[in-house]
Amino acid sequence: MFSLREKSGNNTSAGITVSTDGIALALVEHKAQPPTLKSAKFYSCSESERPSLLAQLVKQYRLDNIPCNLVLGSEEYQMLQVEAPDVPKQELSAALRWHVKDLIDFHIDDAVIEHFALQAENASGKQPIHVIASRKSVIQNYVDLMHTTNCNLTTIDIAAMAVRNIIVNSDYANTHTSIGIINILDGITRIIVLLNKEIYIVRTSNIGLQSLASMSDDVDSQSALDSLALELQRTFDYYESYSRQTPIERLFILNGQDVANLDSMLQQRLGVDCHTMELQSFLTSEEGEFTDILTADCLLAIGGALRAKH
Structure with a gap:
């Protein structure tokens, strides 16, 4: 996206996200396929603490010597x-x-x-x-932060592209043209359609984790799920008619772990193969189990770190 320096030949790259609550950092090694996740962690801090925290991370992980990709949050771009x-x-x-x-x-x-x-x-x-x-101010503030802390910022990317970077590492993406993705956040859901591993559609639903996580088995409480399924179906129908491509046969679900049986409930409504995304299907890990890193912030940082390979 917003390139700032020439790409290096380093086999390891970093992905960084900055939010009001802190900084997420992921390191990915690209020597083998699938890539290896070396580290992924969210560090809590206030806005005033960001420079000192990032400076510490630069020293600890040698972020001055490896390509770093900053991922903008969904609210920071259009x-x-x-x-x-x-x-x-x-x-x-x-x-x-x-x-x-x-x-x-x-x-x-x-x-x-x-x-x-x-x-x-x-x-x-x-x-x-x-x-x-x-906004220029958003980009400039991040550039200043990275420069002040001596972080080797090579690219400023967007959240949708970070999500795409994760999915295209799957075997499924190598054999299928059309793929659907939903990234469920607290108050919204991002709907993404990939065509030949590239972003074709990005839409936003106002139905998020807060609405979906409160569902029960009664009909009324599942109206949020029905509405999300309807938005997905409309997006998929539009994609097929507008792109003249094969129908979407699989939907990957990100950050849906807190909604019981979400994949099966959406599959029943859409007639599409729905899978809750598991990072071990896309990456290997030096840290063993993929447990505490499956948060929205760390996922985007991981996607940012994966960018160097694509």
Whole structure:
């Protein structure tokens, strides 16, 4: 996404996420397939404590010598899909900036814009483009933090791409064209569709873990699940008609461990093979069991660390 330095040949890379509660750091070694997760941990701190904590982590894990990918939280950027404008390649960035100026919720002069094109054409025969917009202040604050602590920041990435980086390490992704993913957060769920290992659709549902975790067996309390299943079905139907690709046959569920039988309940409603994501299916670990690292913050940091391979 937002590249800052040339990629290095280091076999180990780091993923970092920063939230109001602290910093998550993951280290991944890329020598073998699947990659090896060397470490993943969330460190609690206040905003004022961030510089000193990160400086400690830089020294402890030699983050000044390995490529570090910072992952923006979902609330720190906007992602839009538009059709490629009919302009020369050298004018594309300016044209996209003009195109999205009224679609983002802050002034275009305050925006940092990046984009990437999808390889497939849509139903109208045009090439879709994803445009990512973030506030300049957000990006600059992170750049300053990394520079102050001597962290070797190479890329600033987005949450959706970090999720994608995890899934594409699966054997399933190597043999299937169309894959669905949901990343369940406290108040929302991110719905992602991959086409040929690349992000094709990103949508947001207002149904999150708080709604789903309170479900019981009575009909009324399962309305949240029914609504989420309906949003998923609409997304999948749109994908099939818009992309002219094969139907989605598998849905990976991230952060759904606190909802009992979520995979089977969604599978019953969608008729799609639903799997709660288990990191051991995608990575090996130097630390043994994948137990305490399965939080939203650590997952995104792991996805950030996996970016160097792709």
